[in-house]
Amino acid sequence: MTSKQETAYQQLKDRLATISDLQSVQSLLFWDQQTYMPKGAVAGRAEQRATLSRLSHEMLVDAETGRLLDASGEPDPSSERGALLRRARRDYERAAKMPADLVARTSRVTALSESAWVRAREESDWTLFAPHLEEILSLKREAAEFLGYEHHPYDALLDAYEPGAKKARLETMFEELKRGIVPLIRAVAEQSAERGRDSEDRAAPLYGRFGEDRQEEFGRAVISAFGYDWGRGRQDRSVHPFCVGPGHGDVRITTRFDPGWLSPALFGTMHEAGHALYTQGVNQDYARTPLDGGTSMGVHESQSRLWENLVGRSRPFWACYYSKLQELFPEALKEVDAEGFYRAINVLEPSEIRVEADEVTYNLHILLRFELEAALIEGSLSIADLPTAWNAKMEEYLGIVPKNDSAGVLQDIHWADGLFGYFPTYTIGNVLSVQLFDAALKAHPGITEQIENGEFSVLLGWLRENVHRHGSRYYPDELIERVTSRPLDPAPYLSYLNNKFGELYELV
């Protein structure tokens, strides 16, 4: 590296640090809005968020960023410096391809469509939302053209959340998942029908009177044991749980408590803590650079799912933790044993709402969205036909027709927010969570026994070393290959599901 290149590189890093500050402050504005902000501040907050996103966008796409990138020399992606330059160039080029006017229009249209969606969902009235979605779709198709793609316009959008992901590869993955999951769901349904077992009975232990403070106490104890660092984070309440990093050394989670139902806070806390452990584990030297934070939404979701499902819905975990839970809720859980509780948190049954779906059927909810949004983007499906198409696929994949559009096509906020191409990252996360967990178990077979003892240091240590610390240094495909010596592969995930639910429902 010449000294001229070094100078340019340092200037580039300063510039990126400023952009990173503006983005992390954005996260604080979001966090505050969801937790403590008074209602009267809504309009002012919207202005602040618009101002910061405009400033950071302007600074990123400024010709000076391009000049410094060029002047910093050819990136060697095997070095940290090279990885930083590669990621910075990617961010710069994606942002620079988007005309400022399109960015501004998208921001205005989604701001309006979000509140239209809220009303439409409340009233289950598709016509209130359809014209907004029409506009958003047209902006997204425009964006895909500006961003460019080789095979399919949907690829251009996917890439925002999952660098390198392609529609064609996802189709293959979903095809394989469908082939494994649909028969499993059918087998469980048949077995349940045969033995007259009711899912409601099975899930009953999760319902009752569960004081919120005690739920919180339990959740805090669990994620403290996972390794969540309270010195660099905190937990608050919000209607929709999330994890956010409003600054270096600051990774916060939020939780929703239901005093009559254990699941949302219990698994929500573990889920968000899984995201937080990833972000807290990134190499400290990456602070205020494009390498800070997770490499993709899919890899992020693999971490939240791993802690929520592979740890939190596992028998070894509850072998240790069930007695503690029972101590906190002696009344509600007095007639439930650990095995009954384990069965309650693992009921497999098709249902209308994605966020309440079990581990298995969840992926069919995603498949449906993936197919529909890709069809919308390519133009083979119209907004007018979307509700019908939704219901048809629900019936085909899950044997259910939603009772109304609120419980159907209007249930998720994603499209109202313009997030086309985001949904598949949920299933990528599910698939990857098992692939990574298997690799961890292979390296350290004692992990299961540790979990039975309420210890998680070996598992966390392995994740830290192999996934977390790298932040965004590697693209998802590189990271997966590096850690598991294979590309993303649904086979381990399917055998995990078949083993777990086959045993639970005595299918063998």
Next chain:
Amino acid sequence: MTSKQETAYQQLKDRLATISDLQSVQSLLFWDQQTYMPKGAVAGRAEQRATLSRLSHEMLVDAETGRLLDASGEPDPSSERGALLRRARRDYERAAKMPADLVARTSRVTALSESAWVRAREESDWTLFAPHLEEILSLKREAAEFLGYEHHPYDALLDAYEPGAKKARLETMFEELKRGIVPLIRAVAEQSAERGRDSEDRAAPLYGRFGEDRQEEFGRAVISAFGYDWGRGRQDRSVHPFCVGPGHGDVRITTRFDPGWLSPALFGTMHEAGHALYTQGVNQDYARTPLDGGTSMGVHESQSRLWENLVGRSRPFWACYYSKLQELFPEALKEVDAEGFYRAINVLEPSEIRVEADEVTYNLHILLRFELEAALIEGSLSIADLPTAWNAKMEEYLGIVPKNDSAGVLQDIHWADGLFGYFPTYTIGNVLSVQLFDAALKAHPGITEQIENGEFSVLLGWLRENVHRHGSRYYPDELIERVTSRPLDPAPYLSYLNNKFGELYELV
């Protein structure tokens, strides 16, 4: 106004709105740091704050701001547009006079000196802080030269907090205050000595067991009655209470609770709510302009003091509220009647610490700081001689020699933060609070009776109409003249103090 001027004016307003957003977001960063931010985020938060202040400073001093100001036409200060242009030009010119390098050095030096001050105060070791203060003083003297002044370098610094204030005029004001206050203090001391009355006995009702939740409940009830708008604000806890506006429609206060002492939360809540009422009352059309927020620190302090002292430490207020307080703390207050409580919250006695001083002696604490900092700035006093000078003035004005430097020259954070010229605004606020309250009473003599009934709408309405809604439209002198038909005048304040404490201590 030509259409060219109109275009420039609109562009200027957009630019100022962006700057205003950056500044209000700064306030949120501050609020979060004082309330909920995890410890591990300190370094990252410092970077975020530095980035935002650099960006807003750069945008303000950019030549484009000057060009737009020039192109917007001659401001007519009698119009809102003119007032906005005048204030914007003032902000621009003050900022543009300061070399970027001096701003950056000041920010670095104060960041270090703040933590040095914390340690020095903890260990009561002046030598730990003196070299830092030496550096700050030299930067402040440099700043005064760049900012320019007619008569005294201190004027240049004062102007930052109190536009138009001058050392010479403040000297006259303090001289008059001293002439009135010193004999009052002496008379009370003599009377107390004569009758053997102990201040400690008098203040006893404020000490005891006061549950924090109930203290909070009482404080919330009081400021709700004052008119604090919870839809556009909130109350949290912090070590040092403050009021901050982290966005339009968002004015938050914080409170410190002491379970063994009523005063901090009780009067702190009213004080911060007084600031908040001012900010909440500004004309909504001034949002994101330089006219939003209070016109000066002194006028701001007049509002906090008015609610804290003229309402909150008055007999009419407690005629209504004492029974409510007693209901909340039946045990601690069972042997105290309303009159005893009124005397407890109005003990006059010289003491070491400014923030714990009574209404009367408080101003001598300020006088001392005013004289010392002006002498430091003009170079007639050296840092080395400061502790001695401090103690000498404490003895002269209050008859007390602080037991150590922590309780003396090291007690306030202001100088460590580079806030030279700030202290006098506290006494300006005290003086003005009475001048305004008298004007309100003259317009609406029924205010006292309203307060006795726990109603504050006429008082608040008058303040809204005459002070709050104008925001920064008028400079302090203009506002005072406009509302009270006179310049700032200590006479009403002195007669308020003499009447109140003369009666309390039976001096007549």
